[in-house]
Amino acid sequence: MSSPGIVLVSKFTTSKSKKFTSYVNYIDRDEATRTKTFEKYNVNKLDGYNQYMGNPEKSNGIFTRFKDRLNESEKKQLKNIFQLAQDNDSVMWQDVVSFDNKWLEENKIYNPETGWINEGAIQNAIRKGMDVVLKQEQMEESAVWSASIHFNTDNIHVHIAIVEPYPTKEYGVYKDKNTGELYQARRGNRKKSTLDKFKSKVANTLLDRDKELAKISQLIHEKIAPKGYQFKPNATLYMSKMYNNIYSKLPSDMRLWKYNNNALNHIRPQIDELIKIHIEKFHAEDFKELDKALIEEMNFRKSVYGDGEKEIKRYEDYRENKHQELYAKLGNAMLKEMKYIKMQEQGRFEKNIPINERSHFAHKGQRHHKALTRSHINQLKKALQDDFQSYKNKRKYEQMQREIEYEQGR
Structure with missing residues (x-):
């Protein structure tokens, strides 16, 4: 089993906790002092933190959203902010992002021989990840965070602390596990999806994978299923029959005609x-290119999360979810076309439909009440051919009549 490239450990504590007070007290201390007293303010050690990292040997100082390293005056300002948050009964969230040093080495972020590490890349990745966390938890305007990179022989890691100087989190009632007594405290739990997105964003930013992710999005949303895409139901007779069969089984209420609506469960396999x-x-070719990009992203996620039983499911789901996203877009494009057909059958005219959404089933003012199938097209061709042959016969007859009249008049 391969080791994950990144491990995230998260916990939170209330303003009454000694851990909160310890963290505030040591914000403006020198790095040597802060390192020695790390255990006093780290709330993650009981959550498997030591399993991955042990105690830090050194740190290069505190960084924040806007500053790579704080000077003494800035540390005091940060300490005052954290003190204000504690006075106002804020929760303090602590996250520890631990990197497998070998994984960092393989991705050219760390050189074990010289001890060089791309601190700027790590700081940028944490910032991008924190942007995601605060947005997901609706704390973009209320939260303040600080972080520091710690070094040791096994794992390079980042310690992050987040507070709200003016708290927005509501109070809840909880039970003390030891005494059974009820107490009131601000809610501190964060959604699992928030932490997953944070970890993913850190990894993708660190390895500069924005281009790869943009390529996947472009293939789905611009090449295969762009906005306003017209499904081509009459490409073959078989596809036309399938298209019409699906159309005939749709519920009468067109508001239900959405790919993921439960009302379409019975015909979704046919749509797919x-x-x-x-x-x-x-x-x-586009789909082949998309699947190749998805497999590459799966392999990347495997390197990030490891290949444990839960982790495998996580990165395999990514590929499946992207396929589902594509099918939903194409499915909704097809259902939108079918809505237009239904509206035309009911006598609703296209003038009520936005120009950019008009169906390709009506051209230059023509009104078709049903989709033209290949059978209809063949019948139309035959009728045209019959009319043309009749026209030629008539012209030939008229010419013969003129020739007879000419001969009689001589």
Whole structure:
């Protein structure tokens, strides 16, 4: 089993905790003192923190959202902010992001021979990750955070602390596990999805994978299923039959015509099958490129999360979810077209539909009450051919009549 490249350990404490007070007291101390007293303010050690890191050997100082390293005056200002947060009964959240040194080495972020580490890249990744955390938890305007990179022989790691000088979190009632007594405290739990997105953002930023992620998004949303995409139901007779069969099974209420709506559970497998055929016919190369990019992203996530039982499910889900995202876009494009067909059948005219959303089933003012199938097209061709042959016969007859009249008049 491979080791994860990044491990995230998170916990929070209330303003009444000694850990909170210890952290505030040591914010403005020199790095040697802060390192020696690290255990006094670290609330994560009982959550497996020591399993990955042990005690830090050194730290290069505190950094924040805007500053790479605080001077003495800035440390005092930060200490006052954390003290204000404690006085106002804020929660303090602590996160420890631990990196596998070998993983950092493989990705050119750390050189074990010289001891060099790209601190700027790590600080930037933490900042991007914290932007995600604060946005997800609706704390963008209320939270203040500080962090420091710690070094030891096994794992380089970042210690982060977050507070709200003017708290926004509501109070809840909790039970003391030891005494059974009820007490009131501000809510500090964060969503698991928040922490997962934080970890993912740190990893993607650190390895500069924005281009790879943008490529996946571009393939889905711009190449295979762009906005206003027109599904091509009449490409083959088989696809046309499938299309019309799906149309005939849709519920009468068009408000339910959404790909992920439970009302379509009974026909979604048919929709998926038609989408699959459609992709194979019109976007085979684009889909191949997309799947290659998704597999590469899965391998990257494997290096980040490791290959434990839960971790495997996590990065395998990514590929499946992106496939589902694509199918939902194409499915909704098809259902939107079907809505237009239904509206035309009900006598609703296109003038009520925005120009940029008009169906390709009506052109230059023509009104079609039903989608043209290949059978309809063949019937139309035959009718046109019959009319043309009749026209030619009539012209030939008229010419013969003129020739007879000419001969009789001589």
